[in-house]
Amino acid sequence: MEKLCYETLEKQGYDGYLLKDAPERVLQFGEGNFLRAFVDYFIDMMNEKAGFHSKVVLCQPIAPGLADMINEQEGLYTLFLRGFENGKKVNDKRVISCVSRCLNPYQDYDAVLACAENPDLRFIACNTTEAGITYDPACSFTDVPADSYPGKLTQFLYKRFETFGKESGKGFVILSCELIDNNGKELEKCVLQYADQWKLGEEFVNWIKQENIFCSTLVDRIVTGYPRNEAASICEELGYQDNIIDTGEVFGFWVIEGPESLKEELPFEKAGLPVLITDDHKPYKQRKVRILNGAHTSFVLGAYLAGQDIVRDCMEDEVICGFMNKTIYDEIIPTLTLPKEELKSFAASVTERFKNPFIDHALLSISLNSTSKWKARVMPSLKGYIANTGKLPECITASFAFYIAFYRGKQLTEDGLIAARPAGNEYTVKDDRPILKFFYDHREDDARTLVHAVCSNEEFWGEDLTAIAGFEDAVAGYVADIWEKGAYEVMKGCLDK
Incomplete structure (x- = not known):
């Protein structure tokens, strides 16, 4: 040839x-x-x-x-x-x-x-x-x-x-x-x-x-x-x-x-x-980071705990896709400055991109370094929503609980922190070594103790998240529900509120 x-x-x-x-x-x-x-x-x-x-x-x-x-x-x-x-x-x-x-x-x-x-x-x-x-x-x-x-x-x-x-x-x-x-x-x-x-x-x-x-x-x-x-x-x-x-x-x-x-x-x-x-390119960068990247970080850890493996399949699940859309349209878009129609159009394109039949985008690959990702991509929307409404955003708060539940591991290795899904299959959490060591050291904590330790770790977040009224209690409740009922039921519950 x-x-x-x-x-x-x-x-x-x-x-x-x-x-x-x-x-x-x-x-x-x-x-x-x-x-x-x-x-x-x-x-x-x-x-x-x-x-x-x-x-x-x-x-x-x-x-x-x-x-x-x-x-x-x-x-x-x-x-x-x-x-x-x-x-x-x-x-x-x-x-x-x-x-x-x-x-x-x-x-x-x-x-x-x-x-x-x-x-x-x-x-x-x-x-x-x-x-x-x-x-x-x-x-x-x-x-x-x-x-x-x-x-x-x-x-x-x-x-x-x-x-x-x-x-x-x-x-x-x-x-x-x-x-x-x-x-x-x-x-x-x-x-x-x-x-x-x-x-x-x-x-x-x-x-x-x-x-x-x-x-x-x-x-x-x-x-x-x-x-x-x-x-x-x-x-x-x-x-x-x-x-x-x-x-x-x-x-x-x-x-x-x-x-x-x-x-x-x-x-x-x-x-x-x-x-x-x-x-000024910054509003467009904010739009991409908060909607596209923020959507990824908000739902993938919960979706993985719920048994999914790739992004495209999540879009075919009514509950997971619904959770993502509620996060974007109800909790992220209201915190952004570009015209609402532009933001909604971009959000619609995100859903289409996530459905791409030619890309097997693994949830585990997106989970890499989720601590810094949640801080950069999701935390600004959390704070913006509270500033606008005086209330906690249901889905974003739940996403923080998914992050904590996903990082609850049982064995620290050279490769990362070994954890397991409810079905029993193991996965490896990958992040900076001190972060993995922190979660390993807290592996025996109950939900409330673990959530307090994570929220109050200023090295992770640059501030003490327990200072956000009601946040620690809400996250602790979600973590307990994830452990008892599963991440999927927590997502379903967020859609009912």
Whole structure:
């Protein structure tokens, strides 16, 4: 079977959209599944629908990477977006042709720096994981390349500054996609630290600030990556060998914080794409964290104790899905600031995403580090609801009890805390070691003693939750009910109130 390339597609008589030649206007640090199913997909669509006419040159941020496989296929790969949309099952296929090549900075860093001399280059996109945006003072300007991503970016920006000097318009729009708060601003902060540490001069620092736009962004799409178990049959159906097939969910949403002028430079709106350029991305991040992530954290531990294993099956259960919906619509949405119709529309899309027939999203994988997740994703809704109504939210309060019951283990091992469902099958709770040790030490407590210990642990929550009127008593009652009647009955009871 012939490998995917432009010649192979020509032989097949492929009649889909392809862009073989265009200026490289985008440099992308990161060549992994997420960026190729998200940023590169949007650019490819923008090329077709809005005449953006741009190629993306990729730079693999770590070694080893995918550079060789990408270059062997001339940057081409097949992307499948699969799931539910407007109540219908969707399985869309597209050959992505916006990628020109992929550079390996560990083999040829000069080729990466040479991109800084390209006058057409205007945009830099990146997703180097949450750990990627860090300032490492051990990095040196003379490293080939610098070890940290912000170090590499500083070297690249300095090469640009050397090449074009103070020429206006030759800075970059930098789109940071890492999953940390204020990702763009944090990246800029690291770059300025390197410029100072490496003594690159006041003119360069001013150029960074005045000619470059560091955009914080919110990214939202589940990307499932290379379909290992299906790849052979997919290639057989495609009629070519594609070693970098990518898969993701249909839903995608990108919020870019930046000036109004970006709407002209990046014609996402003209292309009809779900990309929003705004002066404040935070309300949209809050919406995602509190509704989508908060829904996950609120119901999955109870659903697991009730005998479920994957998210999709939970959506087919009237009680569990009802509990989730009551949590979202009655207790979370009223605490948020965006227009209610926008919030309800997003919530409806969440239910569709959770029903995705192509993704087996395991409840146990979502349960990882649930302590910090509950604090970040659910606790703000708890406090917001109380502030608005003066009452405790039934479902959110119950979700805290599910968390405590899920973490009640009997054996502490190197792998985690071993616990058991009511049916007797064991599972492993995974979290920071001191948290697991805490629950292990309290394994013999009765419901009230255990709940008091958890609620009053300020190291977990940053405050004493026993100070919330009625919360400790309500949680203790729910925990006792979970132990006696089961998590499913507690969910059912919440729906009856």
